[in-house]
Amino acid sequence: MTETRYIKAINEALHEEMTRDENVVIIGEDVGAPGGAFGGTRGLLQAFGDKRVKDTPISESAIVGLALGAAMKGLRPVVEVMFADFLPVCMDQIVNQIAKTRFMFGGQFAAPLVIRAPGGAGLNAGPQHSQSLEAWFAHIPGLKVVMPATPADAKGLLKSAIRDNDPVLVLEHKALYASSGDVPAGEYLVPIGKADVRRTGKHVTIVTLSRMVLDSLEAAETLAAQGIDVEVIDLRSISPLDRQAIFSSVEKTSRLVIAHEAVKSFGIGAEISAMVSEEMIDVLDAPILRVGAPFSPVPFSQEREYLPNAADIVRAVEKVMNY
Amino acid sequence: MSSAILMPKVGLTMTEGKIVEWRKAVGDRVEPGEIVFVFETEKVSFDVEATQSGKVSRIIVGEGETVAIGTEVALLDDASAAAAPAQVAAAPPQGDVPAKDNPASVRAEPAPARGSSKTRATPLARRIAKVNGIDIAQVAATSPGTPLKKRDVESYLAGLAVRTTSAPGSAAMPTPADGRLVKLTSMREVIARKMVASTVEAAQAYMVVSVDAGNLVDARTRLIPSIEKQTGVRPTLTDLFAKIVAVAIERHPVMNTRWTKEGIVFLDAIHMGIATALDDGLVVPVIGNIGTKKLAEIAVERHDLIEKARSGKLPPERMKGSTFSISSLGMFGVEEFSAIINQPESGILAVGAIIDTPVARDGAVVIRPMMKLTLTYDHRIIDGAKAAAFVATLKDVVEEPLLALA
Structure with a gap:
């Protein structure tokens, strides 16, 4: 290592x-x-x-x-x-x-x-x-x-x-x-199609990927200080998607937030939200929320304001917790 | 054709009622206006009158049993069958039990109507309700406002569990090996729940002070003739005390507060709860806006509330909304004691007996009518020094009631 x-x-x-x-x-x-x-x-x-x-x-x-x-x-x-x-x-x-x-x-x-x-x-x-x-x-x-x-x-x-x-x-x-x-040095394989539970928690599941994993973990720290115990799932693979990892986590927490950097509309979050609704709506105790970029090209001058971040994730989690 | 008589809902927070007496038996005819059964909720009992005529064909819930609002308690065979009672029986009650669909209604207090009839609940809440064989609308009646969530259904179920263990014939009921079992009344259950909840919820701390009650007793003696002539009620020391405590609270607003998740609410008006012992329990009637009331008004109101409480006819809303409470056991000779805060208030004052006690005054021992006051305060909101300042003011005003006018 x-x-x-x-x-x-x-x-x-x-x-x-x-x-x-x-x-x-x-x-x-x-x-x-x-x-x-x-x-x-x-x-x-x-x-x-x-x-x-x-x-x-x-x-x-x-x-x-x-x-x-x-x-x-x-x-x-x-x-x-x-x-x-x-x-x-x-x-x-x-x-x-x-x-x-x-x-x-x-x-x-x-x-x-x-x-x-x-x-x-x-x-x-x-x-x-x-x-x-x-x-x-x-x-x-x-x-x-x-x-x-x-x-x-x-x-x-x-x-x-x-x-x-x-x-x-x-x-x-x-x-x-x-x-x-x-x-890890030398031979190290991560299986395609397997998500990684980056933080275990019992109140709400954040499904995320790529850079937003870091923002989600930061948000989880902030939320932990408020007593909200967040589980963070790093998808790692988008296709094939580790449906079982998502289902198992949501089964446990009953609340789901999906965070990605891509434009929110028609994104991975919409797919996961629909999938969970189809398969297990009766475990949900709050609406599924998505955190993503606004429906706009990535701006050059105000990139920081445009990009979804940890604060956005915190807000979404608070919203589902207070539903 | 028969229609179901349901457990009605009286007051916003009623979740269940215990049937204490059936005035009609199976086979009896009832006419509108006749009392069918009596139930009690928390601390009050209500008579339920028939609103239509018919014959009682079945009593589903027996005396001593507690059921959720909206539960069918009896069936009424309806000769005229004009209404659509089958529908009433089949359709789950949505929200409050509407008086018009229930062939029995509570005398004097119709069930308040509620706007929407569609129950909002999360899918998980619905599933838990279904798995446990309960109607989500019954849960809705207990938690109006936001959509029903898992915790609402679970707390509803927890309530059912409590009820099941105290129900007659339940296997879970403890059977004392020797001794006598007194079944829990609704009031006893409420007292138990509130007291335990209070000790869990608040950081309760205590402070005791001795006060010279000489002037207070004098003041009362001098006020009695005028107030009694004016109102027919003799003002008690408690009445005087309630007024004086309110004056002290006005000077220390932190005593009249409420802890919330968002922050500490400083309440504008002082509503004084007066803990009152009954033969088999305890009630806390409330004198609203006590700061604006004259002693005579307080005496009349307190007298009226306690009379109603003793006959079990005190409406629930007259026992709600107090912002501070006092509890007195002086009449039993108790020197001092500590009381448990009446949630969600921030303090309660326990008043002991007035006892002639030797005390030092100007270097000499004299006998004075002394009284011990014990303040229980919620240390989440009120720090020791703040509580001490309040107690000091209280001592001043009790020892010299004229200061209440200052």
Whole structure:
């Protein structure tokens, strides 16, 4: 166990997986000599050579299409898309091709590839470099979507994604790249589709993901001082979703708040809220509340005011507790 | 065709009633206006009259049993069958039990009507109610306002459990090996619940002071003829005392407060509760706005309240809303004692007997009519020094009642 930064944990996972399996290759813009826009692929070119670490032109659709072809032929490509905001550029490849490969070929081909892309706001990167688009991808059957909140999960989920036989979108959070945490050295896998109970509590469940896990834990501390005992569930995987973890927690607390950084409307929170209502409405002792961003592009100048934070979560929890 | 007679709801906080007497037996005919049964709630008993004629076909709830409001207590065979009584029996009562659907009603006090008929409850509250075989509307009647939640249903169920264990023939009922079991009256249950709740809720602290009651006794002696002539009621020491305590409270508003989650509420008016012993229990009738009342008015009101309380006819609302209470056991010769705060008040004053006692005055021992006052105060709100300042004022005013005019 060593204290490691989130971006370093990703780099460590790539090093380990490329060493373990020679079919693992890196494709993306500036992933070679520069080591990636945020340093995720640093040292890989030097360690594994330019046959396995391919710098590409600025052409997201071509990059992802190339990765699909390579995956169908037996490689395990890990693509870096510099900002998750650029995923829409290659949406056809991701949604119409990659996600459907296994189904279209009756299982004779698979697409065991990984797309890494940093999403989220917090660095004042403006409306075209700060979005949280995970709900789009979670809506597509055939794609797996994971969003690590901690360095350990960043490593463990990426390693599992590389070994997965289906396409996995790893949405990293650019504001978490500099965060540190204990990361197990060497082989460490976090299963895809398993949530993590980051704090146990009995009064209200907060289901959250990515950066909002930290805000939720901060809110939980504040609420604990008021005698409100909060359980925080870090989803880690959006698709597949760990329904059982959510159900078990809500069964215990009877109250649910969902917190995510993405725009609240039509988001992951709406899905989870609907799912809980469908499956277990009779355990609920208060309405399900969502905390999310307002229905607006991420602003450049007032990003802090725009982003949901711990205080918003505290307010939502107080509201369900006082219902 | 038969219609159900339901346990009515009188007063906002009534949740259940105990049937103390059936005036009609199965097979008896009843006519509108005739008393069908008598029930008691908390500290008061009520007569229930029939509002339609018919024949009592079944008594469901026997004497001594306690049931929730809205519960069917008897069936009335209705020869005319004009109303739709089957509907009444089948449909769960929503909120209060409407007088018009209940073929019996409480004399003198109709059940207050409530606006909405749809019960708002969380899905969890509904499930718990269903699993336990209770009607959510019965819970609604006990907790108006916000939507019903798990805790509302659970506290309702807890109430049922208490009732079950005290119900006749219940297996859980303790059977004393030797001795005599006196069943709990509604009043005894209320007293027990309130006293325990108070000791759990408030941080009760105590302070005792000896006062010279000579001038107080004199003042009363001099006031008796005029007030008795004016009103026909003899003012008691308690009446005088209640007035004097109110004067002291006016000078120490922290004594007239209420603890809430949001903060401490300083109450504008002083409503004085006067703890009054009955043969088989205790009631606390309230003299509202005592600060604005003359001694004669207080004496008349206190006399009237206590007469009603002794005959079990004191309406519940006359025992509510006090902001401070006094309790006196002086008439029994008790020198001093401490009382339990009557929630949600912040203090209660226990008044002991006036006893001739040797005390030192100007270097000599003299015999004076001394009295001990014990203040119980809620230390969450009132600090020791604040309580002491109040007690000092109280001592001054009791020893020189003229200061009440100052």
